[in-house]
Amino acid sequence: MEIIKKGIMPDGTHIQLEDWRADYPSVDKNYTIGAYPICQNTVGYWIRSGETFRLTISRFSADDDVKQIFEDLTSGKITLADLRKHFWYTYKDEYRLGLISYAEYSKHEY
Numbered sequence: 001m002e003i004i005k006k007g008i009m010p011d012g013t014h015i016q017l018e019d020w021r022a023d024y025p026s027v028d029k030n031y032t033i034g035a036y037p038i039c040q041n042t043v044g045y046w047i048r049s050g051e052t053f054r055l056t057i058s059r060f061s062a063d064d065d066v067k068q069i070f071e072d073l074t075s076g077k078i079t080l081a082d083l084r085k086h087f088w089y090t091y092k093d094e095y096r097l098g099l100i101s102y103a104e105y106s107k108h109e110y
Helices: 063-075 080-086 090-096 102-107
Strands: 002-008 014-019 032-036 055-057
Touching: 002 063, 014 063, 032 063, 055 080, 080 090, 090 102
Parallel strands: none
Antiparallel strands: 002 014, 014 032, 032 055
């Protein structure tokens, strides 16, 4: 994985623009954003409320789109919540961020 650029969102969340294509050419077609927010709700044993966790934001259609989204995150123009359809672990990540309730998460638990 190659880190293209690092940044910090206005709320203090560290993010980085990543290129995984050399490692996973059949999976990742475009850049990915790795974010490290604070977990709001514990899910499983490894990620606990109050701790930083890795949030993978992917499945974009073009590198230029990802670059713009990265800039929009660092400037505060958008938030992580605006990108929920791109979360790697979808409902689990939404629950970790406090975007959905446990009842909503448990409907989709996998």
